[in-house]
Amino acid sequence: MLDRELVADVLTAARRKGGDFAEVFVEERSSSSIRLDDGKVEELTTGLDRGAGVRVAHGISYGYAYSNKLDRDALLEAAAAASAALRGDAAGPVVDLTDRFGPGTNRANRAADSVAAADKVGWLREVDEVARGQSPEVTQVTGIYFDSLQRRLIAASDGRWIDEERPRIRLVAQVVAKRGDVIQTGWDGPAACAGVEFLDAHPPRVTAERAATRAVTMLDSIPAPAGEMAVVVANGCGGVLFHEAVGHPLEADAVDKEASVYRALVGQRCASELIDGVDDATIPNGWGSYDFDDEGEPAQRTELFRAGVLQGFLQDRLRAAKMGVQPTGNGRRESYASPPIVRMTNTNILPGKEDPDQILRSTAHGIYVRGLGGGQVNPATGDFVFGVSEGYLIQDGQVTTPVRGANLIGRAIEVMSSVDAVGSDFETWEGVCGKDGQSAPVGSGSPTLRIGKITVGGTGA
C-alpha cells in the first residue's frame, strides 16, 4: 500500500521527540452492503475507504493523528501532530522494517468480490420468502447482506512490518410478527471472517427460519416475572454474558485505571470452579479472529479463568509494558481513524460435562434464556445488565411459556460464582461491541449453563 522508504521516513518524523515507539497503521477497505426491506431490495451500497494513522507512545500516553490522504505531506503532517505532545528532545531510532508473517487464520476460499451482486441479492430474496412463509403472522422482514475486505499495514519503529487481509461476511434477518396489538421481533445474523463459502454452512434459509420462529414464538409470551431466581442460559448466550460481565473488567486499561473489580484478584477464585474461560483470536475464520492485532502483536489464545481462578488480563502494548507482562494481542481499532484500545476477540466459556437437558430437568423454577440482546457493564463496580430477547419460564424442570420484557441484572463476581452447572454443548454468537466510541466485531461462545440466583427484571408476578 505504501513503500517502505516513505513509511520509515514517517516513523522517523514521528520519533523526532523520542517516546517509546512510533507506529503507522494504513488501511484500505472495500465494502458492499445490500438491504432488503418491506419486500424490496432497497439499497445497494459500495464504498472504498483508505487512510492512515500515526501513533507515538510514551508510557501509557499517546499522541494519535490520522488522515485519509496517503501522500507524503499528509503523513508527515500526521507524524508531527502525533508527536506534538511529547516533551522529550532526543530523537528515537527506527529499526529496518522487516516482514512478519502470520498463519493465515482468516483465509477466504471464495472471495466475496468474485460473486455477482445479483447472486447476493438472491440470498436476500430467499430470506424474505422463507421468513414470510413461516407464518401468516410475519408482517415485516428486513434482510441485510454485508461483506468487506480490509487490508492493513502495520509498521512500527521496532522494525515490525505486517500486511494482513481480513475478509468479513454477514447475513442478517430481522423479522416482525404481529397479532392484534402485540408486536414481537426476531433476529439472527451469523457472521465470520471468511469468504462466501461461509454461507454454505449458514444458509440464508436457516437464518430466516430462526429469526421468524423467534418473532412468532414471542407472540405467545407473557410479561416476565421480577425478582431473584435461577436462570438457565442456553449454549451460545452465556458467551455474551461472559464477554460483558467479565471480559470488559479484565481489559488491562480498566485494570490500570483501577476501574476494574478484578484488579487485585489474579490467582484467586472469583468464579465457580466449573468455569474455564478464554479469549481466543486464533480460531480459524472467527468473527473476532486475526493473525496480528492492530498493533502488530501476534494473535493468541489467552486463558482468563481456570477452574474459576483468575489467570490474568487482556493486554495491549502500552498496558503490558507498564505492568511488566507480555502483550496478549488484544490491541484493536475500529479503523485508521481510531487509536488502538484493549479489546476482546472471541471470548468463550469452555464446555463442561453435564447433559444440557439434565440441567433444565433439575431446575425447579426459573427462566430459560435462549436469546440475549446484548448488555452493558460498569467495569469499576461489576454491575451489568442484559436484555433477554428470547426467554421462557422453567416450571418443574420443563421449559414452558415464553416471556417478554425480561432483563438480567447482577454483579460480575457474584453471578459467575453462582454458576452451578455447565453443559457439554457449545455454541458461538457473533456481535459488535462498543467501547470508547469504537465498534469492533467480537465472537463469544458458551455451553448451556445455570446461574443459581440472579435478579430478573420484568413486570409480571
Add this chain to the structure above:
Amino acid sequence: MPELGTLVHAAVEAADDGEQVEAYAEEGRQTEVSALRSEIEGMTFAESRGLGVRVIREGRLGYAWASDPSEDEARETVWRARENAALSEPDEHNALPDPRASEAMPEIFHEQSVTVGADDKVRMALELEAYTVSRDPRVSKVDLAQVGDAVSRVAIASTTGVDVQYARTDAWAVVVTLAVDGDETQTGFSYAITRGLDELTWEPVAEEAVERAVAMLGAIKPPTAKVPVVLDPFAASSFLGVLAGALNADNVLKGRSLFADMVGRAVGSDAFTLVDDGRRLDGPGACPFDAEGVPSGRTELFTRGTLRGFLHDTYTAHRAGDGQRSTGNAKRGGYRSTPGVGTSNFFVDPGDLSYGQLLASAEGGVLIMDVSGVHSGANPISGEFSVGATGLRVVGGAIGEPVREMTIASTLPEMLAGIAGVGSDLRFFSSVGTPSILIGEMTLAGV
C-alpha cells in the same frame, strides 16, 4: 484538494439524462485530549473528508461513497452508484427533494473555537483532571477526563437544484470519576457540550461527576416493588433514543412501530410534550438544513400527551402521501451512509415543577440517576423495556440512601401515560434533551 462545493458540483454534473443525482460531501477536524494522573493520557487529531452519492434512476436507488476523492473520483463515484441502482428494485417513492429556502445559521460556527491551539486544549484537559480529583477525598481517580472539539463543513448539491453549504463547531468536556470507600468503588459521569471551546465551562462538569459518584457509595439492592419514580435528565434522556425509533416514519410505514395507528390518540399524560426542533440554537443538534438539504424545522410529536405525527425525510413523506412534507429530519452517520430519518434537537418540553416539587410527589419512591442496557433492554418496535438502574431513595421529600442492582420495566405507552409531572430543568445530552420526569408508578425489581 478540491473545495467541497467543487466536489459536489463535479458529481452532479456527471448525471446522465433521466436520472437524479445527489452529492453530499463533508469534511471535519476533531481533537480529543484526555488526562490521567496529571499526565496527558491520549491526544487524538482527526481529519477526514469524503463524498457520498445517491443516484435514482427509474425509481431505483443506488449509493456509493469515497473518502477524500479527487474530482475524477467524484465522477467515478456517480458511476458506481449508478451500477448499484441498476440492481435495486424500483420504488415510486424514491425521490430527491426540491430546493426550499433555508435561513443560514451563522451562530453554530464559532471562529474563536477554531483558533484555540493544541497547547490550550492540553492545558484544559490537565486542569479538568486536576480539579476533578481535588474536590472530595473519596474521589482521587478518574476513569476519563476529556476535552474535545470539532469543526465540520457540509455541502450538498443535486440535479433537482439543491445547492447548500454550512459549517459548524462543537466542543465538549466529559468526566467519569471513581469514588472509593473501603472495598467499594462507584462511578460518576457528567458531560457538557457547547458550540465552541471559548464558551466551555468545565468546572461544573467535574463537580457533578464527583457528586454523582459519591452519592452512590454504600448503595444497596432494594426489594422488588411498584413505586413512584423520578427520572433525572441523565436517566430520562436514555429513553429518548427508543422513542425516536418508534416515531421514525420509516419504521411506522414498514410496520415497525407500536405508534403506527395511534395518531390523534392521547397516548401520554397531558404533562408530556415532545418536540424536534433543528433551529433551536441552544441544542447541539442545531443545523440550517438536514442531510438532503431540506430546511430544519420544528415538529411536535406529542402535544400534551396526544400523538401528532412522525419524523419524516423526503422518502417517507412521499410514501405517506396525504400532503405530508419532509419535516427536515433526514440524517446520516456520515458520507458513508445513505440518509435516513433521524432527530435534530429532540427534547421533552420542560414543565414548571422544581426539582423539590418532583421529589415531594415521589414519596417512598426512587430518584433514578442512571439507566443501563437501553440498547438491548428496550425494544422500539414492541415498546417494551426492562433496563438496569441506579439511584437514590426518596424519603420525606428529600433524597435518601443509594440503591443499585435493580431494574425498571414497563412499556413506552404505559410510561408516557404515567408521567405525573415534568420539571423545569431541561438539559441537552448531545442532540437529545429532557428535564426531570416524575412517573406515578413503575416496577422496580431487586431482591
